[in-house]
Amino acid sequence: MSDAILPRQGKTAHLTRPGLAARLLSVWRDANWIQRIALLVAVLLVIAAIFAPLIAPHEPTAQSLIARLRPPVGFDRFKAGYLLGTDELGRDVLSRCIYGLQLTLTLAMLGACIGLALGGSLGLAAGIFGGVADDIIMGMVDSQIAIPFTLIALLMLAIFGSSIEVMVLILGVYGWEQYARIVRGEVRKLMQMPFIEAARAAGATGYRIAFRHVLPNIVSPLVVQFTLSISNIVLLESTLSFLGIGVQPPTATLGSMVGIGRDYMPTAPWIVVAPAVMILLVTFAVQILGDWLRDRADVRLRDR
Amino acid sequence: MLAHVARTLVKSAVTLFVIATLVFLATRLSGNPIDFVIGEGITQEDRELLTSYYGLDASAWTQYLRFLGSFLDGQFGLSFVERRPVSEIVAERVWPSLQLLMSGIGFTLLVSIPLGIIAAIYRKSWIGSAILTFAFIGYAVPNFVLAIFMVLVFSFTLNWLPVVGSSTPWHFIMPTIALSGILVAAMTRFTRNAMLDVLSQDYMRTARAKGLPEHVVILKHGFRNASITILSVLGLQIAGLAAAGNVVIEAIFSWPGIGDLLVTAAIQRDYPVLQFAVLAVAFAVVLVNAVIDTAYAYADPRIRLGAA
Numbered sequence: 198m199s200d201a202i203l204p205r206q207g208k209t210a211h212l213t214r215p216g217l218a219a220r221l222l223s224v225w226r227d228a229n230w231i232q233r234i235a236l237l238v239a240v241l242l243v244i245a246a247i248f249a250p251l252i253a254p255h256e257p258t259a260q261s262l263i264a265r266l267r268p269p270v271g272f273d274r275f276k277a278g279y280l281l282g283t284d285e286l287g288r289d290v291l292s293r294c295i296y297g298l299q300l301t302l303t304l305a306m307l308g309a310c311i312g313l314a315l316g317g318s319l320g321l322a323a324g325i326f327g328g329v330a331d332d333i334i335m336g337m338v339d340s341q342i343a344i345p346f347t348l349i350a351l352l353m354l355a356i357f358g359s360s361i362e363v364m365v366l367i368l369g370v371y372g373w374e375q376y377a378r379i380v381r382g383e384v385r386k387l388m389q390m391p392f393i394e395a396a397r398a399a400g401a402t403g404y405r406i407a408f409r410h411v412l413p414n415i416v417s418p419l420v421v422q423f424t425l426s427i428s429n430i431v432l433l434e435s436t437l438s439f440l441g442i443g444v445q446p447p448t449a450t451l452g453s454m455v456g457i458g459r460d461y462m463p464t465a466p467w468i469v470v471a472p473a474v475m476i477l478l479v480t481f482a483v484q485i486l487g488d489w490l491r492d493r494a495d496v497r498l499r500d501r
Numbered sequence: 502m503l504a505h506v507a508r509t510l511v512k513s514a515v516t517l518f519v520i521a522t523l524v525f526l527a528t529r530l531s532g533n534p535i536d537f538v539i540g541e542g543i544t545q546e547d548r549e550l551l552t553s554y555y556g557l558d559a560s561a562w563t564q565y566l567r568f569l570g571s572f573l574d575g576q577f578g579l580s581f582v583e584r585r586p587v588s589e590i591v592a593e594r595v596w597p598s599l600q601l602l603m604s605g606i607g608f609t610l611l612v613s614i615p616l617g618i619i620a621a622i623y624r625k626s627w628i629g630s631a632i633l634t635f636a637f638i639g640y641a642v643p644n645f646v647l648a649i650f651m652v653l654v655f656s657f658t659l660n661w662l663p664v665v666g667s668s669t670p671w672h673f674i675m676p677t678i679a680l681s682g683i684l685v686a687a688m689t690r691f692t693r694n695a696m697l698d699v700l701s702q703d704y705m706r707t708a709r710a711k712g713l714p715e716h717v718v719i720l721k722h723g724f725r726n727a728s729i730t731i732l733s734v735l736g737l738q739i740a741g742l743a744a745a746g747n748v749v750i751e752a753i754f755s756w757p758g759i760g761d762l763l764v765t766a767a768i769q770r771d772y773p774v775l776q777f778a779v780l781a782v783a784f785a786v787v788l789v790n791a792v793i794d795t796a797y798a799y800a801d802p803r804i805r806l807g808a809a
Contacts (some may be wrong), residue, residue, distance in 0.1 A: 339512070340519045343790060344783045347745035348763070352527055355767040355775055432643050436749055439645050440764050455649060459753075462649075463657050470653070473646045484641040 228489070235485035238478055246299040253292035254278060258447050261287035266465045282467045284458065290471050297451045298475055300444065301431060304361075304368055308430045309423055311369025316376025317419065323377065324384025325407055334377060341374040350433065354442045364434065364443055371433055372426045379422055383415040417494040424487035428480050435476055451476045502805050505798045513791045520783045525568050528772050529561060578773040587777040591759065594778075598758030601751070602743055604673050605680035613685045614731070617692020618724060621700060624693075632689065639686030644746050648679035648753045665755045672754075680750045684743065691734045695727040702726075733797050740786045740793075 228236065245252055261283070268275055269282040269290075276283070281291040323334040350367050357363045387393060388411075396410050435452025437443035444450045446457065451472040458468035557564070571577050577587040620632035655662045655675065666672050699705065700723055708722045709715075744760075751760035759778055766775040799805055 336515070336519075340516045343513075343516045343787050344520055345740075345744040345786060347748050348779045348782055351748070351763055351767045352524065352775060352779055355770050355772070356527055428641065435643060436645060440749065440752055442764065442767055452645075455645070459649065462653060466653055466657070469649055473649055476643060476646055477641070480641040480643065481638075484637070488637070 227493075232485060232489050235482045235489075239482040239486060242298060242479060242482065243302065245295055246302045249295045249299045253289075253295045254280070255289035255292040257288065257293045257296040257449065259288060259292075263287070266461070268465070269467050269471075281471045282465070284468045285461055285465070290468060293449050293454060294451070294471050294475050297449045297454050297472060298479070300448065301434060301450045301452070301476075301479070304364060304434050304444075304450070305427050305430045307365050308368025308371060308434070309427050311365070312372045312426060312430075313376055313419065313423055315369065316373030317380050319373070320377035320380030321384060321407055321411070324381040324388065325403060325411070327385075331381070335381070338374040338377050346371055346433070347436075350437060351442070354437065359442055359445050361444060361448070364437070367437075368430050368434055371430060375422055375426065376419070379418050380415060383418060384411055387411050387414055421487060421491045421494050424483060424490055428483040428487065431476070431479055431483070451479075502798065506795055509791050509794050509798075513787050516787055517784060520787075521569065521780060522565075524776055524779055525565055528776055529564065577777045580771055580774045582769050582771045582774070587773045590774055591762065591778050591781055594757060594759045594762045595781075597756060598747060598751070598760060601673070601676055601680065601756060601758060602747060604677045605684065605743060605746070608677050609681045609684040609688055612681070613688035614692050616685075616689045618696055618719065620689065620693040621696035622719065624697065633693070636686045636689040636693075639682055640690070642682055644679050644682050645749045645753060647682045648675065648750060651675045651679060652753075676750050676754045676756060679753070680743070680746045683746065688731075688734070692727070692731055695730040695734075696723060698730070699723050699727045729797065729800050732793060732800065735793060740789045744782055744786055 225233070225236075255278075264276050264279065264283050265287040266285060267279055267283045267287075270280050272282075279289050279291070281289075281294065284290055284293070319334050319337075323331045350371070353367055354363060357366075393406060393410055396406055401410070434443060434450060435455070438450045438452030439456035441453070441456055444453055446453065454472035455469055455476070458465075458472070461468050579585065580587055580590055583590060616632050616636070620629045620636075623629040651662075652664055652675065656664045662675055663669075663672055664675075705718060705722060708718045713722075747758065748760035748763055750756065751758045752764045755761065759782060762774065763778050763782075765771075766778060
C-alpha cells in the first residue's frame with residue numbers, strides 16, 4: 198500500500214522501536230523504589246495465583262479435626278506444616294489464602310475484561326454515531342453514575358442468588374460507565390482530526406475507522422482505567438463476599454475468608470489477618486501500578 | 502440560573518424514573534417472589550392466596566402502574582419477613598444512618614481539607630509528600646479491612662472501644678473512621694489538586710503583590726476559588742462512596758441503619774424492603790447531587806448571572 202513512499206527498513210535502524218527486553222529495562226530504571234516493590238509484589242501474587250496447586254502446601258478444603266485453630270509459626274501450639282496456622286475446621290490458612298487469591302484475581306480479570314468490552318463498545322458507538330445513540334448511551338451513563346453500584350449489586354444478588362456466574366456478571370457490569378465516558382470523549386476528540394477525515398475520504402467504512410484508526414489511539418487511557426478498575430473490582434468482590442452475599446462457602450475468596458474469620462477474631466485473629474493482609478497487598482500493588490501508568494501516559498501530571 | 506435549576510430537576514426526575522423502572526423490572530423478571538421466600542412445603546392454594554395478597558397476580562403493566570402509583574400515595578407494601586409496612590421499617594433506619602453519615606462527612610472535611618491545603622502549599626517539601634503518601638495508602642485500604650483491624654486492636658486487644666451498637670459517643674469512633682478512610686484519602690487528593698490549580702493562577706501573584714498576609718491569600722483568594730471544584734467532587738464522589746461505605750460499615754458494627762437493613766433484606770430475599778430501601782437510598786443520592794449541582798451553579802457567577 199503506502200509502504201513505497203516510506204524509507205525501507207534497515208536504513209532507519211535508529212527509528213525502529215527497541216526490543217521488549219530493552220523497553221522493560223528502561224521502565225524498571227524509571228521506577229522509584231515503591232513502584233519497583235509494587236511491581237515485584239504484583240508479579241509474585243500473579244505467579245502464586247497461577248501456580249496455586251503447586252505452591253499451596255495443603256488442599257484448601259482439607260479439614261483436620263486434630264489441627265483446629267492452630268496459630269501461625271512462632272506462637273505456642275504451632276503445628277509444623279501450617280505456616281499461617283489453621284482455621285476453625287483445621288484447614289490450612291496459607292493454602293486457603295493462595296486459592297482465595299487465585300479466585301479473587303480471576304474474578305477481577307474477568308470482570309475488568311467484560312467491563313472494558315461492554316463500556317468500550319458503547320462509548321465507541323456513542324462517539325462515532327453521535328445523535329440519538331449518543332443521547333441514549335450517555336443518559337444511561339448519567340443514571341449509572343447517579344446510583345451507587347453497591348445497591349445494584351445487592352439487588353442482583355438477592356434476585357439471582359449468589360453464585361460465581363452472577364458475581365462475574367456483576368463485576369463485569371461494574372465500571373462500564375467509566376470506560377464509556379473515556380472512550381466517547383477520546384473518540385469525539387479524534388473524530389475532529391484530519392487523519393480521520395483523510396481515512397473517510399479514502400473510502401474507509403465506519404467499522405474500519407473505528408477499529409483501525411480510532412481504537413489504536415485510545416489504548417493508553419484505557420490501559421490506565423483497566424488497571425485502576427481491577428483494584429475497584431477486587432474491593433467490590435471482597436466486600437460482597439465479606440458480607441456473606443458474594444461467593445459462597447466452601448469456595449473461598451479473600452473477602453469471604455475475612456467475613457467468616459470475623460467470628461473467631463478474639464481467639465484466633467490470624468484467620469482474619471492473613472487474608473486481610475493479602476487483600477491489602479493486591480489493592481496496594483494495583484493502585485501503585487495504575488497510578489504509575491497514568492503518570493507515564495499523561496504528560497500534564499509529570500510535575501505533580 | 503432558573504433554567505439551570507429546571508434542567509437539573511428534570512434530569513434528576515428522569516434518573517429516578519429510570520432507576521424505579523429498573524428496580525421494578527429486576528424484581529419481577531425473576532419470577533414469583535413467593536417461591537423464593539416461602540420455598541417448598543406450601544400448598545397450591547396457599548401459594549395463590551399469598552400471591553394475590555401481595556398483589557402479584559395482576560398483569561405486569563397493572564403491577565408497574567401500581568408500583569409507580571405507590572410513590573404518590575406512600576403505600577409501598579408489606580415486608581415478607583416482618584409483615585409490617587415497608588415504609589415504616591425503612592423510616593426507623595433513617596436517623597441512625599444519617600447520624601453515621603454526618604459524622605463521617607464531618608470528620609472527612611475536618612481532616613481532608615486542611616491536609617489538602619497544606620499538601621498543596623508544601624508540595625515540594627517532605628510534608629507534602631508525606632500527606633500524599635498517606636492519602637495514597639488510605640485510598641487502597643478497603644473500609645471493611647480498616648474496620649476489622651481497628652476492632653482487633655482497639656476492642657479485642659486494648660479493650661478501649663465497644664464493637665456493636667450506636668448508643669454512646671464511643672460507639673461512633675470506629676464506624677466513623679472506617680467510613681471516612683477512603684473519603685479522607687480521596688478528598689485530600691482532590692483538595693490538593695484543586696488548590697494546586699488555583700495557586701498557579703495570576704490573581705494569586707496579584708494578591709501577594711498587593712501585600713496581603715499569606716493566610717488571607719491562601720484562604721480567601723486561593724481556597725475560595727478551589728472550593729467550587731471541591732464542592733462538585735463532594736457531591737459526585739461522596740454521595741456514592743458514602744452510600745456504599747454505609748452498607749459495609751453498618752453491617753460490621755451492627756449499626757441499626759439502612760445499610761444494615763439492605764444487607765439483611767438481600768440475604769433474606771425480602772423484596773419489598775429491598776426494593777424500597779434501594780429506591781430510598783437512590784432518591785437520597787440523586788437529591789444530594791441535585792442540591793450540590795445547584796449550589797455549584799450558584800457559586801459560579803458565570804452560571805448564576807448568565808443566561809445558561
